[in-house]
Amino acid sequence: MATTYEPIATQTANGSSSFHDFSSIPATYTDLVIIIGGSVGDSGPFLRFNSDSSALYSHTRLFGNGTSAGSGRFLRGAGAPNDTRMEIGLGSLSEIVTNIYHIMNYADTTTHKTILCRGSQAGVNGAYLAAGLYGSTNAISAIRLGNTNSNPYSSGTVMTLYGIKAA
Amino acid sequence: MANTFVKIASATVGSGGVASVTFSSIPQTFTDLKILFSLRSPIDFLAMNINSVTTGYTARLLQGNGAAASSYQQVQPWHANMTNNNSFTANVFSNGEIYIPNYTSGTFKSYSADSVVENNASTAYITIGAWLFSNTAAITSLMFDTQTAVNISQFSSITLYGIKKN
Numbered sequence: 001m002a003t004t005y006e007p008i009a010t011q012t013a014n015g016s017s018s019f020h021d022f023s024s025i026p027a028t029y030t031d032l033v034i035i036i037g038g039s040v041g042d043s044g045p046f047l048r049f050n051s052d053s054s055a056l057y058s059h060t061r062l063f064g065n066g067t068s069a070g071s072g073r074f075l076r077g078a079g080a081p082n083d084t085r086m087e088i089g090l091g092s093l094s095e096i097v098t099n100i101y102h103i104m105n106y107a108d109t110t111t112h113k114t115i116l117c118r119g120s121q122a123g124v125n126g127a128y129l130a131a132g133l134y135g136s137t138n139a140i141s142a143i144r145l146g147n148t149n150s151n152p153y154s155s156g157t158v159m160t161l162y163g164i165k166a167a
Numbered sequence: 168m169a170n171t172f173v174k175i176a177s178a179t180v181g182s183g184g185v186a187s188v189t190f191s192s193i194p195q196t197f198t199d200l201k202i203l204f205s206l207r208s209p210i211d212f213l214a215m216n217i218n219s220v221t222t223g224y225t226a227r228l229l230q231g232n233g234a235a236a237s238s239y240q241q242v243q244p245w246h247a248n249m250t251n252n253n254s255f256t257a258n259v260f261s262n263g264e265i266y267i268p269n270y271t272s273g274t275f276k277s278y279s280a281d282s283v284v285e286n287n288a289s290t291a292y293i294t295i296g297a298w299l300f301s302n303t304a305a306i307t308s309l310m311f312d313t314q315t316a317v318n319i320s321q322f323s324s325i326t327l328y329g330i331k332k333n
C-alpha cells in the first residue's frame with residue numbers, strides 16, 4: 001500500500017533560532033500537517049506562508065483556560081502584525097505545548113487556504129481551537145514558524161511537517 | 168518508504184464489558200502516539216493512566232453542552248462527559264482522539280484529548296482538553312477505564328497508532 005501520511009521534514013530546536021522554516025515543500029500531497037511538541041518560546045506562535053507578509057491572514061479562535069471559555073478573531077485589515085501572518089496556536093516562554101496544524105489543499109492554485117489548529121497548554125492557556133484563512137491562491141511551498149517577539153523555541157522542541165495524500 | 172502512521176494495537180470490548188483496556192510494552196520506535204476511541208459505559212468518565220502512574224496529571228478543558236460553553240481544570244487522569252453513558256440515546260458511542268507528541272522523550276508530556284458525545288436530546292457534549300503529565304519517563308503503557316467500578320461497554324473500541332517523523 002502506498003504511504004499516505006508521510007513525514008516531509010522535521011526539525012529539533014537548538015534554543016537559539018528565532019524562526020524555523022520548512023521550504024521547497026513538494027506539491028504532491030493533498031494536505032499538510034505540522035506537529036509541534038515542546039516550548040515555542042513565547043505567546044503568539046505564528047505561521048507565515050511563502051514569505052508573504054501581506055495583509056492576507058485572518059482567523060477565529062475558541063479557547064478555555066480552565067476558568068472561562070472565550071473566543072476571538074483577527075480580521076484581514078486589522079493591521080500589522082495581526083493580519084500579516086497566521087497567528088494561531090498556544091505558547092509561552094517556557095511551558096510545554098502541543099500545537100497541531102492542518103493546512104488543507106495547500107497546493108491548490110484556485111482557492112484560498114484553510115488552516116485548522118488544535119492547541120494544548122495545560123499550565124496556563126488551556127485548550128484551543130482555531131480556523132484560519134490565508135487569502136492567497138498561490139500554492140504553499142514554504143512555511144515559517146515563529147512567535148510574537150522572535151524568541152527562540154526551547155532546545156529540544158520538535159517540529160515535524162507531514163504530507164497527507166488523498167489517494 | 169516505511170509506513171509512518173502505523174496501528175500498534177487495537178481493542179474491541181466483548182460481551183459483558185471490561186473493567187479496563189491496557190496497551191502495554193508500547194514500542195519506543197515512533198515519535199508520537201495517537202489514540203482513537205469509540206466508547207460507551209454506564210458512566211461517562213474516561214481515565215487514561217500512563218505507565219500505571221496515578222499522580223502528576225493536570226488539565227484545562229473546554230466543553231460545550233449545546234447550551235453553553237464552559238472551562239474546567241483537572242488534577243486527576245480522568246474527566247466526565249467523554250463517554251456516552253446509558254442515559255444517552257441507545258447504541259450511540261462517543262468518539263474521540265488523544266494525541267501524545269514525543270512520548271519517548273525525557274521531558275514532561277503535553278497531550279491533547281478531544282471527545283464528542285452525541286445524544287438525541289437537548290444535551291450532548293464536545294470536550295477538548297489540554298493535558299500535562301508531569302513525569303519524565305518514556306511512555307510504555309496506557310490504561311483506559313472509567314475510574315470507577317463500572318465497566319466499559321461491549322462494542323467499545325480503542326486503537327493505538329504510532330507516528331514516525333522519519
